[in-house]
Amino acid sequence: MQATQLWWILCLAPFAAAAEQNDGxxxxxxxxxxxxxxxxxxxxxxxxxxxxxxxxxxxxxxxxxxxxxxxxxxxxxxxxxxxxxxxxxxxxxxxxxxxxxVTETVLVLANNLPRGHALTAADLKREKRDVSRLPGGYLASIDEAVGHRLKQSLRAGNIVTPGALQAALLIRRGQTVTLNAATDAISIRMTGKALMDGALNQRIRVENTSSGRVVEGIVRSAERVEVLVQ
Structure with a gap:
């Protein structure tokens, strides 16, 4: 047998053995x-x-x-x-x-951001991500996140979840607001001063500027607080 033929047989032997092992x-x-x-x-x-x-x-x-x-x-x-x-x-x-x-288009952070940062459109981008393991949900629209503050520091690329955000403040302490008190028979509007910050649908204390009385109400907009009528 020629040396060249012997060399090929020796080289191919391991591959032939592997094929026999995988057969069946x-x-x-x-x-x-x-x-x-x-x-x-x-x-x-x-x-x-x-x-x-x-x-x-x-x-x-x-x-x-x-x-x-x-x-x-x-x-x-x-x-x-x-x-x-x-x-x-x-x-x-x-x-x-x-x-x-499950892949959906979600909001992710474009930059590393510290706790308490108020999100802007420049901080956010939309990407396709696997959302099947996000029990806390996710946000899809930039408008849903802009103005909200981060509850904790997050890194670029993190998915923005509802639980990571603080509700955007609509009313600031000391701000002049319109108080609205209504029953089935009557609706009254008056001027008040917010005694604490408030987000949408949050309960805050407000002072009636005419009477000086402090009442509680629900933030309904950036200017209006609905007084809780007993």
Whole structure:
């Protein structure tokens, strides 16, 4: 045998051995795709993405179409365990974690910002993000966030959630406001002075400038406070 031929045989031997080892084994990617397709057909929204199986897993190649299923009582959640089984001559079953990914356009911060910062349009941008793991919700419109202050420092790229924002103040302490007191029979308007800051629908104390009486009311706009009538 020539030296060149011997060299090729020695070089190709490891690849031939690997091919023999993989022959007759089930492709793990096919199992993952089966689980994804099964869940995607049943989920109400989003896309299904299987967690990759351990590459050390060795299963006999299935001669029948793979069957996906949910265990008794299982419900579809953000991460759902999907069973995949083979009913061929060498049966087996394996469980595949599958994530449901819901992508929406959300607000994110364009810059690193400190606690207490009042957001402007320049601080915000809109990006497509996975919102399936945001139990506190998210904001989609820049108008929903402008003017609100941050409850904590946040970094650029963080998703802006309702829980991260303080309500924008509509009324400032010392500001002149219109007091409105109404019943089914009558409505009265008077001038007052806010004794504390107030956001929309927040309860604040206000002094009636005519009588000097301090009352409580609900902030309804940047100028109007609805007096609570007992």
């Amino acid at each position: 084994l089930q492709a793990l990617a096919e199992i993952e795709r089966t689980a994804e397709a099964f869940l995607a057909a049943r989920a109400t929204g989003g896309t299904a993405s299987a967690v990759p199986l351990d590459q050390r897993l060795r299963l006999a190649s299935c001669e029948q179409p793979l069957q996906a299923y949910l265990r008794d009582g299982a419900k579809i959640r953000q991460r759902t365990i999907v069973g995949v089984r083979c009913t061929g001559p060498q049966p087996w079953k394996v469980y595949v974690p599958v994530n449901i990914v």
